[in-house]
Amino acid sequence: MLPFAAYLPSIIALGSILIIAGIITAARPYVRQEVRQRRSFMVIAAITILAQAAHFLEELAFGFFTEFPAVFGLPPFTKTAFALFNVTWLGIWAVSLFGVRVGVALATWPLWFLGLAAVLNMIAHPVLGLRAEGYFPGLFTAPVVGITGILLLRQLTELTSKEPAV
Numbered sequence: 766m767l768p769f770a771a772y773l774p775s776i777i778a779l780g781s782i783l784i785i786a787g788i789i790t791a792a793r794p795y796v797r798q799e800v801r802q803r804r805s806f807m808v809i810a811a812i813t814i815l816a817q818a819a820h821f822l823e824e825l826a827f828g829f830f831t832e833f834p835a836v837f838g839l840p841p842f843t844k845t846a847f848a849l850f851n852v853t854w855l856g857i858w859a860v861s862l863f864g865v866r867v868g869v870a871l872a873t874w875p876l877w878f879l880g881l882a883a884v885l886n887m888i889a890h891p892v893l894g895l896r897a898e899g900y901f902p903g904l905f906t907a908p909v910v911g912i913t914g915i916l917l918l919r920q921l922t923e924l925t926s927k928e929p930a931v
Contacts (some may be wrong), residue, residue, distance in 0.1 A: 771834040771842050782885060786877035793925035794870045806920045807862060813879060813913040814858045820886065820906040821851040829902035836893065854879075865924070873925055880918040887911020 824830070825848060831841035857875045864872025890907035894900060 771839045772846075773839070774834070774837050778885065779882065782881045783878050786874055786881055789877050790871065790874040790925075793873075793922075793927055795926045795929050796865060796868045796870045796873065797924060797926055797930060798868065806924055807866070809913070809916045809920045810858075810862055810865075810876060813883060813910075813917045814855060814862075816906065816910045816913045817858070817879065817883065818855055820903055820910045821855070823906045824903040825851075827900075827902035832897075832902050833893075836896065870925070873921060876917065877921055880914045880921060883910045883914020883917070887914065 825844070830844055830847035834841050854875075858879050861872040861875040865876065886903065886907045887910060890901060890904045894904045
């Protein structure tokens with residue numbers, strides 16, 4: 766089996782979401798000045814990042830990196846690779862908040878990805894729990910991540926536009 770085979774389901778799912786987030790970013794390339802200064806956007810985005818951090822810690826503590834690939838009959842991720850991937854994304858999301866604050870539209874791309882991935886988590890973890898007939902790593906925090914992801918997507922929709930402000 767190929768050494769990266771364990772990562773294929775994640776690469777396909779998260780890669781697809783990243784592409785969709787990129788398409789949304791390209792379709793809504795303007796950041797509204799009045800919205801980016803709103804405290805509510807920064808608060809919701811920060812809470813979503815913190816919820817995702819808690820979700821990652823739950824997954825790390827309870828072995829998502831071994832359980833998820835096993836669903837597909839694949840070998841486990843390495844714990845180090847799983848942690849590095851998640852910590853890197855947490856950093857990207859934190860930096861993107863500053864980019865949005867100064868009006869860099871491209872900085873919304875990682876946040877669209879976060880919001881969409883959070884909603885996927887809210888759906889996927891209960892399904893994985895049902896398949897496992899019990900707990901699946903990440904199940905407890907997935908609803909919180911999903912709800913904050915929906916709120917983030919709403920904020921991003923208000924923050925961005927198809928046309929420049931007049």
